[in-house]
Amino acid sequence: xxxxxxxxxxxxxxxxxxxxxxxxxxxxxxxxxxxxxxxxxxxxxxxxxxxxxxxxxxxxxxxxxxxxxxxxxxxxxxxxxxxxxxxxxxxxxxxxxxxxxxxxxxxxxxxxxxxxxxxxxxxxxxxxxxxxxxxxxxxxxxxxxxxxxxxxxxxxxxxxxxxxxx
Amino acid sequence: xxxxxxxxxxxxxxxxxxxxxxxxxxxxxxxxxxxxxxxxxxxxxxxxxxxxxxxxxxxxxxxxxxxxxxxxxxxxxxxxxxxxxxxxxxxxxxxxxxxxxxxxxxxxxxxxxxxxxxxxxxxxxxxxxxxxxxxxxxxxxxxxxxxxxxxxx
Numbered sequence: 001x002x003x004x005x006x007x008x009x010x011x012x013x014x015x016x017x018x019x020x021x022x023x024x025x026x027x028x029x030x031x032x033x034x035x036x037x038x039x040x041x042x043x044x045x046x047x048x049x050x051x052x053x054x055x056x057x058x059x060x061x062x063x064x065x066x067x068x069x070x071x072x073x074x075x076x077x078x079x080x081x082x083x084x085x086x087x088x089x090x091x092x093x094x095x096x097x098x099x100x101x102x103x104x105x106x107x108x109x110x111x112x113x114x115x116x117x118x119x120x121x122x123x124x125x126x127x128x129x130x131x132x133x134x135x136x137x138x139x140x141x142x143x144x145x146x147x148x149x150x151x152x153x154x155x156x157x158x159x160x161x162x163x164x165x166x
Numbered sequence: 167x168x169x170x171x172x173x174x175x176x177x178x179x180x181x182x183x184x185x186x187x188x189x190x191x192x193x194x195x196x197x198x199x200x201x202x203x204x205x206x207x208x209x210x211x212x213x214x215x216x217x218x219x220x221x222x223x224x225x226x227x228x229x230x231x232x233x234x235x236x237x238x239x240x241x242x243x244x245x246x247x248x249x250x251x252x253x254x255x256x257x258x259x260x261x262x263x264x265x266x267x268x269x270x271x272x273x274x275x276x277x278x279x280x281x282x283x284x285x286x287x288x289x290x291x292x293x294x295x296x297x298x299x300x301x302x303x304x305x306x307x308x309x310x311x312x313x314x315x316x317x318x319x
Contacts, residue, residue, distance in 0.1 A: 027188050031195065038199040046208075047219035048275060048303040053291060055269055055300050076284075124285035128234075128278045129214035131287070132306055139218035150295075151288050 049135050054147055072110060072143075074103070074134050076122040088130035090137075100133040107141035121149040208305075209233040209241055214280040216306035226273045226301075228263045230256070234278035238286040249289050256297035269298040277305035 074092050078085035089096065090103045092110065097103050107118075118138050122131045131148075138146045208231060232252070233241040240247045242255065260270035274294050278287045294302055 023184075031192065034192065034195060035199070038196070045308065046213065046222055046277075047216065047306050047308045048222045049216050049219045049306050051302050051304060053295055053300040053302055055267065122284040122288075124283060124288065126284045127281050128284050128287050129280035131284050132214035132216055132280075132304060135304070136216040136218055136306075139216075148288075148291060150292065151285065 049132065049139065051135065051146060051148070070112060070116060072107070072116065072118045073149075074107075074118060074120050074138075076120060076126055076130050076134050078123070078126045078130055085125075085127055088126075088133055090130075090134060100137050103134065104137040104140035107137055107143060111141050111143055115145045116143055118143050118146045119149050120146060124151060207231040207233075207243055208277060209235065209244070211235070211277055211279045211305075212281070213277065213305050213307040215309045217309055219306045219308060222275075222305075225275070228259075228271065229273040229275055230259060231275045231277060231305075232290050234276065234282055234286050234290060236279040236282050238282060240286070240290065249293065252290065253293045253296055256293055256299055260297040260299050269300060271301065272297075272299045273301040273303070274299055275303045275305055 072092055074090055077089045077091075078087060079089055080086040087098055088100070089098060091097075092103075092106060095106055097106060120131060120134050120138075122134075135146060138144075211233060230242065232247075235241060240249070240252055242252070247255065256272070256274070260272045263271045265271045274290075276287060276290050278290075291302065294300070
């Protein structure tokens with residue numbers, strides 16, 4: 001048995017103390033536990049995709065919009081049995097794909113610069129997740145100037161097919 | 167058989183104040199801390215999955231979270247909003263944070279259900295535009311992108 005300076009053994013020293021948990025000590029520990037459990041910041045599993053709405057278009061339009069020739073328009077529709085519409089259909093010019101991976105690869109091929117404007121033109125009845133997939137693909141292709149096409153104005157005489165051709 | 171009754175003397179009855187104060191204090195702390203959670207801005211939604219999203223650990227202070235439910239209902243701070251009411255709310259909040267260009271630095275996070283129709287999200291985006299709010303982000307669920315990244319490269 002080890003000794004500490006004096007002739008007393010560790011066992012003898014430990015026996016001198018009574019290991020008793022007082023009630024108030026438990027109370028305080030429990031309070032602290034409760035406090036830290038409730039105030040701790042949970043790790044947020046949720047993330048975000050940044051986007052910026054155009055400052056001078058739509059309701060805030062001040063000048064006639066000039067269409068740029070190198071603008072990439074991603075038309076997003078959906079297909080699937082019944083109302084599920086689980087399969088996305090992305091089309092850029094003549095190119096049509098059904099997966100985010102293929103869209104990202106195609107965007108990388110078409111990308112000329114990081115500020116190349118991209119317009120996501122989603123159909124109104126398209127599930128929102130497909131629009132986010134298109135935005136995600138733009139992020140993959142490092143295309144940062146992404147805009148969203150506004151819905152046709154009500155009463156403007158535009159039909160659904162016109163909207164498709166935008 | 168008759169039970170013998172023992173008369174309690176007043177000196178046998180007393181109130182344990184210490185433990186009662188402990189319990190009251192515990193309840194007090196618990197309800198004070200939990201009451202904040204009732205103001206939760208986020209609704210239970212199935213968010214769309216994205217691979218290239220940024221963490222939302224440090225959101226801007228001047229941010230409003232707009233929830234778009236699967237059926238198109240719009241909820242802000244657990245309260246249901248119509249399209250017009252949302253436009254009014256955003257317009258009211260936007261003027262509190264002006265920027266030099268005459269627009270607003272207010273940030274809006276749109277949390278929409280993955281399967282909701284895009285037209286409902288478009289309504290929220292149009293409301294943002296009308297309120298001169300241009301800083302918009304979308305709530306998404308993260309996905310382990312390592313495998314997908316390799317597949318895309």
